[in-house]
Amino acid sequence: MEEVLTDAGIPVKGFYGPADASPDYARDIGDPGRFPFTRGNFAGGYRDRLWTFRQYSGFGTAEQSNQRYRYLLERGGTGLSVALDLPTQCGYDSDDAAVEEEVGRVGVALDTLRDAEILFDHIPLDRISTSFTINGTAAILLAFYVAVGEKQGVPRAALRGTIQNDILKEYASRGTWIWPPRPSLRLIADTIEFCAAEVPRFNAISVAGAHFRDAGATAAQELAFTLQDGVTYCDEVVSRGRMTIDEFAPQVSFFFYTHGDFFEEIAKYRAGRRWWARIVRERYGARDDRSCMFRAGVVCGGASLYAPQPHNNIVRVAYEAMASVLGGVQSMFTAAWDEPFALPTEESTTLALRTQQILGYETGVTRVTDPLGGSYYVEALTDEMERRVVEIMADLERYGGMVKAVEDGYVQRLIADEAYRAQRRLESGDKVVLGVNRFQDPDARPLDVEGYEMEAGDRARQLARLAEVKRERDSREVARCLATLKVRSRDDDNLMPYLVDAVKAYCTVGEISNTLRDAWGEFQQPVVF
Amino acid sequence: MGARVLIAKPGLDGHDRGAKVVARALRDAGFEVIYTGIRQRPAEITAAALQEDVQVVGLSILSGAHLSLTRKVVEALREAGAADVQVVVGGTIATGDVSKLHEIGAAAVYPTGTPLPELVKSMRELCSRTSRSST
Numbered sequence: 001m002e003e004v005l006t007d008a009g010i011p012v013k014g015f016y017g018p019a020d021a022s023p024d025y026a027r028d029i030g031d032p033g034r035f036p037f038t039r040g041n042f043a044g045g046y047r048d049r050l051w052t053f054r055q056y057s058g059f060g061t062a063e064q065s066n067q068r069y070r071y072l073l074e075r076g077g078t079g080l081s082v083a084l085d086l087p088t089q090c091g092y093d094s095d096d097a098a099v100e101e102e103v104g105r106v107g108v109a110l111d112t113l114r115d116a117e118i119l120f121d122h123i124p125l126d127r128i129s130t131s132f133t134i135n136g137t138a139a140i141l142l143a144f145y146v147a148v149g150e151k152q153g154v155p156r157a158a159l160r161g162t163i164q165n166d167i168l169k170e171y172a173s174r175g176t177w178i179w180p181p182r183p184s185l186r187l188i189a190d191t192i193e194f195c196a197a198e199v200p201r202f203n204a205i206s207v208a209g210a211h212f213r214d215a216g217a218t219a220a221q222e223l224a225f226t227l228q229d230g231v232t233y234c235d236e237v238v239s240r241g242r243m244t245i246d247e248f249a250p251q252v253s254f255f256f257y258t259h260g261d262f263f264e265e266i267a268k269y270r271a272g273r274r275w276w277a278r279i280v281r282e283r284y285g286a287r288d289d290r291s292c293m294f295r296a297g298v299v300c301g302g303a304s305l306y307a308p309q310p311h312n313n314i315v316r317v318a319y320e321a322m323a324s325v326l327g328g329v330q331s332m333f334t335a336a337w338d339e340p341f342a343l344p345t346e347e348s349t350t351l352a353l354r355t356q357q358i359l360g361y362e363t364g365v366t367r368v369t370d371p372l373g374g375s376y377y378v379e380a381l382t383d384e385m386e387r388r389v390v391e392i393m394a395d396l397e398r399y400g401g402m403v404k405a406v407e408d409g410y411v412q413r414l415i416a417d418e419a420y421r422a423q424r425r426l427e428s429g430d431k432v433v434l435g436v437n438r439f440q441d442p443d444a445r446p447l448d449v450e451g452y453e454m455e456a457g458d459r460a461r462q463l464a465r466l467a468e469v470k471r472e473r474d475s476r477e478v479a480r481c482l483a484t485l486k487v488r489s490r491d492d493d494n495l496m497p498y499l500v501d502a503v504k505a506y507c508t509v510g511e512i513s514n515t516l517r518d519a520w521g522e523f524q525q526p527v528v529f
Numbered sequence: 530m531g532a533r534v535l536i537a538k539p540g541l542d543g544h545d546r547g548a549k550v551v552a553r554a555l556r557d558a559g560f561e562v563i564y565t566g567i568r569q570r571p572a573e574i575t576a577a578a579l580q581e582d583v584q585v586v587g588l589s590i591l592s593g594a595h596l597s598l599t600r601k602v603v604e605a606l607r608e609a610g611a612a613d614v615q616v617v618v619g620g621t622i623a624t625g626d627v628s629k630l631h632e633i634g635a636a637a638v639y640p641t642g643t644p645l646p647e648l649v650k651s652m653r654e655l656c657s658r659t660s661r662s663s664t
Contacts, residue, residue, distance in 0.1 A: 086541035086592060090568075098570065101597035102541050175543015175567045215546045303546070307642040340641060342593070342623055416549045423550050427645060436642070446624045446640070453593075527566035529536075529549040 007261040008218035016376035032369040036277040040328040041293045045369030052331035058083030058108040062118035065108040080130040083107035089176040091513025104454040111466045116144040129160035136178040138165035143499040162203035168229045171406040173215040181403045183520040189236045194496035196248040203253040213257040214302045216419025219268045224392035232402045245284035249291035258320040259304040267381035269327030298324045301335025309435030313337035341449040409526030473506040481505045489519040532656035535583040537574045538567040542592035554645045571605040584659040590620040603634040
């Protein structure tokens with residue numbers, strides 16, 4: 001009989017029974033809210049608190065994005081997720097000629113604190129949590145947020161949100177790196193310490209597997225690479241000897257893609273909670289169970305969406321959202337059906353938000369925590385997912401750790417192998433995708449959509465504002481802040497207070513990034529395919 | 530000697546799944562493939578194209594910045610006296626932009642979802658049209 005496999009290549013049987021699941025309920029499964037949290041972080045689950053509806057959004061200028069955020073919040077969004085343009089992510093200013101076509105394109109352009117002030121205008125930072133998909137320049141964006149909070153009169157202790165701040169996966173799969181691994185890890189540890197001490201309700205890091213996944217990794221690789229990155233960051237902080245695991249681990253969160261293999265995704269989140277809890281307790285000796293919680297945000301869509309018959313993507317995203325919720329995640333972004341083509345319209349992004357709201361308010365799946373707990377199949381798949389993750393992480397440790405694995409291109413090659421395998425499965429028809437290799441529409445025509453172009457006027461406004469800020473700021477204070485930053489970048493002081501000073505003096509993202517480039521150099525990418 | 534192709538990622542966009550899958554498919558189909566890695570400036574892509582003596586430069590762009598970036602690479606190649614090197618473009622490309630890319634000088638455009646066999650066939654035809662400058 002032919003073997004039936006999940007998307008990650010896990011063989012599955014026709015049905016499962018009592019012999020397939022772990023016999024030790026307390027040790028391996030346990031009630032929700034109890035270590036090892038397989039069944040969820042909180043006993044009350046979504047009854048007590050729904051997941052956060054957090055739609056990734058941002059484009060053009062700060063004014064335009066501010067309008068979109070207020071639009072989403074007015075329609076029941078409960079958190080913000082800021083998309084930044086690539087110059088901001090890679091540490092360049094909008095007036096840098098080498099990156100002119102990227103300004104305001106895939107996200108909002110933020111050059112100085114002035115832009116950040118406009119971005120959050122009329123958005124109460126003490127009541128709305130904000131997630132920033134920012135990595136290379138994450139520490140600078142954190143400084144922006146703290147400074148905007150101050151201007152709004154919101155104390156640091158009341159700020160809630162997340163910076164992604166996960167550079168290792170940038171080296172391996174997303175590409176917005178700036179500096180080499182060593183100083184980057186130091187800066188990440190600085191932000192973790194800073195948040196633990198001063199911004200206690202803000203997640204200093206959201207260790208992200210999503211980008212491994214969208215680059216081609218399987219669900220098991222996604223989870224394994226992510227947890228290995230998490231271990232690398234925790235090792236970095238713990239090895240400094242200034243903080244124990246329990247002082248910062250509750251502010252470490254995670255971020256994943258939910259793709260289309262329904263039960264595999266559910267098993268992934270359940271296995272992730274259990275294995276991370278065990279790592280934190282066993283490897284680091286955590287005493288506080290809150291340190292052991294694997295809190296995950298997710299995105300549904302990405303590479304699981306397809307261009308032909310694009311409205312099918314609405315259905316795909318809805319199933320992915322359901323799997324995420326049955327997996328017990330903490331926040332969710334549902335992509336719009338037109339994501340394969342261009343930035344979403346107000347209409348498509350609203351429909352994506354409504355998809356989550358229907359799930360949360362209409363379907364009743366929120367009534368009971370971990371409703372699939374005890375399913376012979378789901379428990380067996382959770383066990384198998386964990387086993388594979390443990391194996392992949394052991395392989396990375398043997399290789400010499402995650403830093404070496406991304407510097408050498410080892411992880412990149414593993415991901416490229418899977419991406420190629422997936423493409424061949426698609427073309428052979430082994431992996432069925434409607435509209436692509438099954439039930440194609442004979443008279444299908446490509447959808448006629450316009451790509452997003454920043455209007456010339458908006459671009460000019462961004463450049464004019466940057467020029468104005470540069471003219472009006474105290475240039476001696478700017479020079480002093482950058483000089484101090486440079487000196488401190490070479491010792492082991494926490495850089496965050498100096499970064500906060502620099503952004504308050506209206507130093508630009510590019511100036512700060514270049515100061516650190518001068519001190520630290522740039523990452524040298526291994527080129528593999 | 531087989532057809533030589535440079536797969537390049539201009540701009541700041543780091544999504545290189547498509548670039549790598551295409552590079553492998555071309556290699557499996559008998560092409561000699563060089564990949565630049567991500568975040569390459571037009572001058573760097575041109576230098577690599579000349580040094581590697583390729584017939585085709587394949588640009589992969591998912592950020593939406595394909596019009597400007599393609600124009601810059603086409604111009605950089607022309608200025609370097611390599612106007613005979615053909616430029617093709619793949620990625621997230623809105624339907625309306627395909628003809629614009631041709632006007633800019635792209636010999637072929639492969640929007641997301643182009644089947645690999647189709648892409649390989651098209652690339653083979655392009656390479657057979659271009660004679661190699663190498664001696």
